[in-house]
Structure formats: structure tokens, C-alpha cells
Amino acid sequence: MKTKKKEICCPKFDPKTYDEKEVAWDNKLFVTDDVRAIMHVPINMGSVITRVSKKIDQAGAAATGEDFLMLSLEESPWKSTQFLAVSKEVEGMKNVKLSGKFLTKVFEGDYKEAKNWYREMQNYVKGKGKEVKKLYFYYTTCPKCAKVYGKNYVVLFAQV
Template sequence: MKMAETKYDNRETGCCARLDEARWDNQEFVWKDKPFVKDHIREFLHLPLNFGSVMARDHAALEKAQAYAEEPLWLVDEVSPWGSDVYLATDREVPNMRMEHLSGTFMTKVFTGPYGDIGQWVKQMEAHVKEHGRTLQKLYFFYATCPKCAKQFGKNQVVAFARVE
């Protein structure tokens, strides 16, 4: 489907939608082979250098293929200080794009604050998972708003997605 046909309502900014906290905070999702376009972002000490151009390229491919998931979502895997993998949810295979399928149980938690708080968020998410008697396997982040839209909304929100056992 095209972006305009999804649940993503970005009319307020023309860029990012407001995050529906109730939809994402303290939730559990079970995915089996959920399709994603996978790409890579270059970074310098975890500061993205080409996030905007990667997202623009990937969104253009999803729009052209009319392959947006009903509920658009992009997850970032901070693989090193020099780069991150980004996963954009789709509803099908996207031609000429690298695809990845994610499976597992994912616990979520919404965090509000500057990006620099990510270290605290990681610790809080680790504790959250442990409190629920689960083991953290992998941690992804859904950066719900760009810096410009976060400023307009008056807050920056990030959703941690913990794949758990």
C-alpha cells in the first residue's frame, strides 16, 4: 500500500506523525517472518551521517512498490559506533532492495528525551525485560520523529523494541 493509505498520519508536519504512546508503550508483539527492507546508515561515534538520504531512498522504494506495512515502522540496530542497520517494515518483498524477515517476541517501551539519553534507555529496557522474567536477545530502536518534528511536538520520543526469550 502507499503511505497515504496507511495508519501513519503526518498531516500535522508533512514529515513525522505524532507517536501513539498507547500503541507502543509496554506492549508485546510476536512476529513470524515479518518483512523489512534492510539498509545501512553510516555514523561517526553513533551520530548518523546519512540517515536522511537512506530513509528517503528506502521510502521511495516502498512507495514505488506500494509496499508499506499498514502501520509503518522503522527499527534501528546500533551495530557499532560507525554504523547502524535500519529495517523498514513492508507488506511484501520490495524489488531491488535487500530484504530481511524478523521473527520472535518483542517487548516495547516508549522513552522521551534527548537522543543522548540512549545509554540510560538501554539500561532501563534491560531492567524492564528482566522484571518480566525474560532474557534480552537483541535491542532495536524506533526513532519515531526527526529532530525538526520533535522540536515542533515539544518532545522527542523513541520506542525500544527488545527481542526476548
């Protein structure tokens, strides 16, 4: 009897890396692209990430290890902007630099908990005497890898 080996495409995430930390960025380089959504549920994320990742790889600009980040900024119930960290600018893509201080907190569970994580992060930041300017979600693994690892970690980055 043959067993199908589960493919892993995402590195295993260590929650200690970002749980309740303060991160400072000075012109951290990302490429961005938009994902369509219906009431905050992405409908074309897979195809967008595949296309953007291919361009990043072709440019030799892939960020690795702890430098790899894929942040999601909810613009509306119908759209989010994805920020993929890169090691250099990628021609033909929208290249942006993020600077500032960010408070981070790690959450674990089903994506449907995002609304609760959002509230908890707002309270966490307020408890630190700060105010959230923007809130980015870092989905540390794809759904397939989260299932293989048995954990679905999501890090919230609050720009303060």
C-alpha cells in the same frame, strides 16, 4: 507579515501503542539498509531513509498506520542497520522477515539519552524474567516533527 507553516511529515505518535507491551511477530516483512555512524551518531541517515523510502513508494509497498515501523539496530559505533516495515517485498532491496517476541517500552527525550534508555530497557526486560537477544530503537518521528509536536518519543523493542 507572513508566517511559515511548519511541515509535518511524520504522523503523531501515541505512546500507549507500545508502552510496556509484548509484541509477537511471525515473519514481519522489512527492507534493510545500513547507516554509517561516528561513535553511534548517524552521519547519513537522512539520505539513506530518503533513498529507501523512494524505492518503497515506487514499489507500492509502504506500510501505513500502526504497521509502519522504522527500527534501528546498532551494529557497532560505526554502523547501524535500518529496518523499514513494508507491505510486500521490494525488488532491488534486502528484504528480511523478523519473527519472535519483543518487549517494548516508550521513552521521551533527547537522543543523547539513548545510553540511559538502553540500560533502563535491559533492567525492564530482566525484571520480566527475560533476556535481551537484540535491541531495536524505533525513532517515531524525524527531528523536525518531534520539534513541532513538542515530544521526541523513542520505542525500544527488545527481542526476547
